[in-house]
Amino acid sequence: MGLTCAHVSGLIAAAVILIPLNGHTGRPVHDFFAGKNLLTIVVLVVLGGVAVWVGGVLNLAPALRWFSLGQEPDPQQRRTATKLAGRQSLILVMTWAASGMAFILLNRDAGSAVAVPALLGVAFGAAAAVSTSLLLTQRPLRAILAVAARDSEGIVMVPGVLARLVLMWLLCSALPCGAIASLMFIKANGWILEKTAAVEIAIVVVSLAAVLLGLPVMILTSRSISDPIHEVIEAMAAVERGRTSTSVAVYERSEIGRLQSGFNRMVAGIAERERLRDLFGRHVGADVARRALQEGVSLSGDVREAAILFIDLVGSTNLAANRPPQEVAQVLNNFFQIVVHAVDRRHGLINKFQGDAVLAVFGAPLSVPxxxxxxxxxxxxxxxxxxxxxxxxxxxxxxxxxxxxxxxGAENRYEYTVIGDAVNEAARLADVAKTFAGRVVCSAAAIDRADQAERQHWASRGDTVLRGRTTPTHVFVPTGTSA
Incomplete structure (x- = not known):
């Protein structure tokens, strides 16, 4: 459809170019559209349209066989895909060349009076058809090229951005100006235009050609630059929203292609870093992971006020001996899931999983009021x-x-941890708690550092001597239910 519409646009461009030459070529232009010439033109237009349609289908069919099925192309199919745009342009050029030659041969008795304008119309019409076809088909062709170029740096060699802009200037500015100068020189010698013809005719012809050819060329050139950049901008916005799996298609080898492939590599690096950060955070805690990324490899630490919660399972050895491993693992996972969610809720850090025990820290590495x-x-x-x-x-x-x-630890292998008497005391209090009905015991040091609202939920249970100590520790147990 795109090729056929481009072919029609070329016919319109050719007609617009030939009409201003009416009466200035030695033979009125209406002779081109009268009698047998009119029938010849109609036949050539119809045959040309059919040829373009059939040629476009045959050109695209090999790529559609694997593209429509979602298959990965083989190397030969990839090479064929790179030639789609060139072949469609060749189809249009050959159709126009064949039609022009046929028309000239059928009017060979008229000589240059028909041949020269016909060649001029064919040249402008074919150029308009080719540029328009690229404009109309670049999006569907780009989709095929993107799949063919997947996992590569692009498969189509195209001019860079500067070369495209220079080419656009040549076609839209330099060429028309040169054509005006050439036509004035030709008119002065009476080669195509009569010497008595007004100079304005040449300017009208070239101006129309510049408008008809320059607009699609300019649009095509600007879109070949702006569309890929817009895709990268949209992909960047998606990455900013957290979609690190985003990528853009790479289908050409130019600055644009390098920008696309560079963006893909950058996003892949971001995704890999986020994956490692997430994995790191799951092992050591999100706050510790963030601190490690900010500070790098360092064996530093500091002394700070913190609260320690130690929780230990009772009878986990018997549980493992009397239950299938899968059931034991499920019980432990349910236990750890509840602990992790409760600690995260109060902005604590799960510092260690020690078999069937958990050490949680509040107030480190980040201070928590x-x-x-x-x-x-x-x-x-x-x-x-x-x-x-x-x-x-x-x-x-x-x-x-x-x-x-x-x-x-060492610089090549270390872990974040907390060391101090409060840690040891919390572990021993967990052992003592197993003998209490409520299964929870805290020290006076924790109660003294708590606010008044929290103290109301705890009651004193006197002094007890913890394992490995000689001095008694004043302990408290919770009363009522938690909020």
């Missing part, structure tokens, strides 16, 4: 939620105090 209150509220919430799980018993200990929070 009311870290002790957040840890105590999380412990109460976990007490209620974990009771709903079958086959699960637990102990939760909460403490608070000064801890070292930072990277421990």
């Amino acid at each position: 009311g870290a002790a209150s957040a840890a105590l509220a999380t412990a109460r919430l976990l007490r209620d939620q974990l009771r709903q799980l079958p086959l699960v018993d637990f102990g939760i200990g909460v403490s608070a105090g000064s801890v070292f929070a930072g990277n421990i």
Whole structure:
């Protein structure tokens, strides 16, 4: 359809070029459209349209066989796809050349009076048809070329942006001006135009040709630059919205193609970094991952006030011995999922999964207002939620105090952790909690650092000596239900 419409536009351009020559070529132009010439022109137009239609179908059919089925083309099909635009232009040029030669041969008795204007009309008509066909078919052809060029840097060698703009200037400005100068010289010698012909006729002819050929050429050139850039802009907007799987098609080898392929590589790098960051964050926590990306490889750390929550399962060894591995894994996953959601809700950090135990930190690596209150509220919430799980018993200990929070290890292998008496105390309180009905115990250090609203949910249970210690620790247990 695009080729046929382009062929018709070429016929209109040829007619517009020939009409101003009426009465100035030695033979009136109406003779071209009268008698047998009129029948000849009609036949040539119809045959030319059929030839263009059939040629366009035959040109496109091989590519449509794999493109319409969503198949990946083989190397030969890729090479064939690169020639689609060139072949369609060749179809139009050959059709116009054959029609022009046939018309000239049928009017050979008229000599140059018919041959020269006919050649002029064929030249302008064919040029208009070719440029219009590229304008009308570039989008569907681009879709095929994009698939053919997939996973490559483009398969079509085309002029760069500067060369396209220079070519557009030649066709739309330099060539018409040169044609005007040439026609004036030809008129002065009486070769095509009569010497008595007005100079305005030559200007009208060339001006019409410049308008008819320049507009599609200008549109084609500008769209060949603006369309790919617009695709990149839309893809950039999609990436800004978080769609890092976005990519643009690369179908030519030029600055535009390098821009498209460069954008794809950049987005692939962003997607890979986000994937690694997400994976890293799942292992060490989002806040720790963000800090590591900002600070790089460093074994630094600092001492800060933090609250520690330690939770340990009871009887996990017997559970593993008496249940299938898949069931044990499901129980542990349900347990860890509840713990992670509860800790995240209060902006805590899951620092470690230690078999069937979890160490959570509030107040590191990022300072959290009311870290002790957040840890105590999380412990109460976990007490209620974990009771709903079958086959699960637990102990939760909460403490608070000064801890070292930072990277421990070597530069090529380290982990973020917290070290301090509060950590050890929370672990031992978790053991003590297994002997209490509520399964949750905290130290006085945590209660002292909590706000008044949170303290109201806790009651003193006296002093107890924790494992490995000689001095007693004052402990508290929650009262009522969590908010």
